[in-house]
Amino acid sequence: MNHRFGISNLTVARTALWQEARLICDDALGRGLAFAAILHEAGDLADEQLLADADRQRAMRYRQDRDRQNFVLGRTMVHHLVRPKGASVPCAFSFGVHGKPFLPGCAAFNLSHSAEWVACAVSPGTSIGIDVEAFLRLGDHRELLAATTHPAERRVIAEAEPDQRLALFKCCWTRKEAVLKATGKGLSDDLCSIDVGLAERQPLVGDAAGLRLVDLRADADRVTVCVALETSVSGIVVMQLSQ
Incomplete structure (x- = not known):
């Protein structure tokens, strides 16, 4: 199930948005x-007031404004989606x-960010991994195949149509990151x-296919x-927010 919202068209307050997200999360x-x-591009939702001192100091060490904003936004998402409802002290x-x-x-969660994208996944199980990749500095993916891919993965990429190989490599990399x-x-x-x-x-991977x-799907391009x-987790509900 996929819920989509346009931030620029929202007429509700930020608090109402997070409440709606939490309701969908808890229901899932x-x-x-x-x-x-x-x-x-949801930086306006980042709230530094929710950061503990250690995370506030860590945020200040980021050299790029976008990286700093993404870090704060990730922590903000955890505050609203994972912590007990009504929690007010910094996370x-x-x-x-x-x-x-x-x-x-609390529920298991994982965060990822790349360029203008930030993602948070929450699970009723004991572990979860999510990876979002914009690949802005990828370069020639063929130079990375030997050092990053399993022989079976290299075979699938090599046998694919030339115009599909880059997308397969990106999928391969992102899947590996999610597993790790x-x-x-x-x-x-x-x-x-x-x-x-x-x-x-939807492959099964890991020890004993764990x-x-x-x-x-977000923005394939x-x-x-x-x-x-x-x-043991039978599926996933996805909520997308974008301008």
């Missing part, structure tokens, strides 16, 4: 589904072994050892999005 989790919010995160943030006693973020390992893993099943629509990959879900 209550039905055993995951939830993903994908925001495009203080805990971190896993590999640095993945979580909130004790779901497991909490990040890019510390060997990318070539992971096969994300490029020939399949994760299912779902590619999300500008961004690639993938979510890694536990197989």
